[in-house]
Amino acid sequence: MTFDFSPAERDAAIGTSFVAILIGVVMMVSSQSAAFTTHGAMFFAFGVLAFFGFAKDYNKPQAQPYSRDVYYDTPIKLGILLSIAWAIFGFFIGDWVAWLLAYPDLTFDAAWSSFGRIRPAHTTAVIFGFGGNALMATSFHVVQRTCRTSLPGRYGPIFILLGYNLFCLLAVTGYFLGVTQSKEYAEPEWYADILLTVVWVGYFFVFLNTLARREEKHIYVANWYYIAFIVVVALLHIVNNLAVPVSFGDTKSYSAFSGVQDAMTQWWYGHNAVAFFLTAGFLGMMYYYLPKAAGRPIFSYRMSIISFWGITFMYMWAGSHHLHYTALPHWVQTLGMTFSIVLLVPSWASAGNALLTLNGAWDKVRDNATLRFMMVAAVFYGLSTFEGSFLAIRPVNSLSHYTDWTIGHVHSGALGWVAFITFGAIYSVVPQLWKRERMYSPALVEVHFWLALAGTVIYVFxxxxxxxxxxxxxxxxxxxxxxxxxxxxSLEAMHPYYIARAVGGLLFLMGGLVCAYNVWKTISSSKIVGRVSTSPDGVLEGAA
Amino acid sequence: MTHDFFVMLSKSWGLFYLIFLFGIAVAYALWPANKEKFDRAAKSIFHDQDEK
Structure with a gap:
């Protein structure tokens, strides 16, 4: 994988490597705690590795000078590979947590492996590592293809991906070391949050800049969802992480909010993280890869626009349903409940739109596991959004809150919807990017599909x-x-279900390993086609 | 800028502004003149091959 930067970009890349090294040195020198020193050392090591990575090709002539007519696919390839690596790690930790809940001795008497530390390591690895890298990679793929223009530069997207993965590494290692600000899905401390802010603003500019260079007048709807994902996640991240560090040499910080305001800010963040990280971005993926693989345009483009604005404006208000029966004012709870119920309309409009697109292509769904991944994703999207609206109703929530039902709901969305649409996108994009006719083994895609589906169903039930x-x-x-x-x-009554859940998770992990093997063999096989061939109706033949 | 003021604002104008935005989104999506543009957009993804 070569980055093929221009001379100016090479200097910028070397320069930012030095900045990372410098930040690492400053952190280590000013450090007042062992964890902060470790994270300083990670910045330092990351900068050194980046320096050598970039310096290696410093004097090489540029193979393909920048042109709007040449798509830049390196960040997409990198993002897909990182996404798969995080998936394996995240699924493994997740299944460990599952077995740990059934057999509490599985911490092996170490602090770093206690539930409170490996559980956020699991959620961060799968949401931000697996999901985030896949979103970034596919957004770079979709925006270039639908706008028929190249990314605005080459170093920008690489910087974004590397910086983002450094953030994920700081987050996960931090949990093992006991560093957390205890906000769900926003656990990383202030210095990691600043890094993510810088990276995310860069992502925003690269994406908008690509749209500005488009050669297609209309912006395809998938890009709208990606923009909503990028803009809203920036907003959520900055507001929810407003905090004052106790010192510039320590990991610990205190939130700018307190009490019920802090809780409301956190769940405004938390639920919109579900809405805009785990829904909007993946809907963008669905609106591009599903019609593409089915060879049929989206059933109703108009409905996709209406559901876009519905999802964008209504999700913002739904967060307070996480705080039913708390000190939060009753009317704010009712507001969140009401918006959660109304949200079913645009959610089902999106799920229905996807499934109706498949009318006339059901034979392809039967024959093609890649498309079947996306079909099942749409079904689970419909199921879990229905369940979400239902659970947000206050009296229902009095039964479900603090129980495993919530965990089941989250995984019906995260496994059935998010992971399935992502695997569908990965199997579509890998042969195309590496210019192979198809995946190394369509049979293994089939095996992965059934392992993942069985795992999800067992888990959720x-x-x-x-x-x-x-x-x-x-x-x-x-x-x-x-x-x-x-x-x-009640804990004893849970035991058999916890074992069943861990078995479901194990099947899902095995599916992930099959996917990683298949992708590896596809990339390392020597069968390269000059051009990805398409059949007359536009289906990628390699997507089988 | 009291609590009551914000409650009043969100309970009244908050409602109207969401209905207003909903109206704009639906009008844009269903405007007859936009149909051709949307049909073209929906099919546009089948013409984006690796080489332009």
């Missing part, structure tokens, strides 16, 4: 069962008005 049993056991009263079951009794 296990959590539905355990969650509802938990909720019922916690609210069952005896004739005397006392609780019938102790907490430990």
């Amino acid at each position: 296990a959590m539905w069962n355990s969650g509802i049993i938990q909720g019922l056991m916690w609210r069952t009263y005896s004739e005397n008005g006392t609780l019938t079951y102790s907490f430990i009794e």
Whole structure:
């Protein structure tokens, strides 16, 4: 993989490597805690590695000078590979957490491997590592193809990807070291947050700059979703992470908000992270790769526009449903509940739009596991958004809150929707990017599909069962008005479901390994086609 | 800038501004003159090959 930078970009790349080294040195010198020193050392090492990586080709002539007519695919390839690597790591940690809940001894008596530390390592690795890298990679792919223009420069997107992955590494290693600001999905501390802000603003400019150079008058709807993802995540990240560090040499910081305001800000962030990180961006993926693989234009372009604005404006208000029956004012809870219910309309409009697109292409869904991944994703998107609206209703939430039902709901979305659409996109894009006729083994794509589907269904059913049993056991009263079951009794009742969940997770992890192997063999095989061939109806033949 | 003021604002004008935005989005999506543009956009993804 060569970056093929222009001379000015080579200098910029070397320059930013030095900046990373300098930040690392400053952090290590001013450090007042071991964790901060470790993170300083990581900045330093990352800068040194980047320096050698960039310096290697410093004097090489540029193979292909920059032109708007030549797509720049290196960041897409890099992002896809990083995404798969994070997926394997994140699924592995996730399944470990699952077994740990069934067998508490699996921490092996170490602090770093306790539930409170490996659980955020799992969520960060899968959401930001696997999901984030896939979103960045596919956004660079979709925006170039639909705008028929190249990315505005070559170093920008590479800087964004590397900086973003440094952020993910700081986050995950931080949890193992005990560094966290205890905000769900926003656990990394202030210095990692600043890095992400810089990276994200860069991402925003690269994406907008590409759109500005487009040679297609209309901006295809997938890009709208990617823009919403980039803009809103920037907004959420900055506001929710406003904090004052105790010192510039320490990991610890204190939030600018306190009490119920802090809780509301956090769940405004948290739910919109679901909406704009885990939904809008992946809808962008769906609106491009699904019609493309089906060989049919999206069923209703108009409906895609209406659901876009519905999702964009209504999700903003839904976060307070995470704080039912808390100190949050009652009317704010009701507001969140109402918007969550109304959200079902644009959500089902999107899911329906995807499934109706497949009308006339069901034979392809049957024969082609790549397209089937995307079809199942649309089904799970419909299912989990229905469940989400339902769980947001206050009396329903009184049964489900704090139970495994929530975990089941999240995974129906994260596995069934987010991971399935991502794998569909990966299998579409890998043969195209590496100029292979098709994936190394379509049979292994099929194996991955069934492992992933079985894993997801087992996981979700296990959590539905355990969650509802938990909720019922916690609210069952005896004739005397006392609780019938102790907490430990409800915990014992969960044990078989926790084992089932861990088995489901294991199947999903195995599917991920099959995918990684297939991608590796596709890339390393020598069968290169000069041009990705398309059949008359526009289906990538390599996508089988 | 009291709490009551914000409650009033979000309960009244908040509603109107969302309905207004919804109206604009629906009008844009359903405007007959835009149909051709949208049809072209929906099919545009089938013409974007690796070489331009």
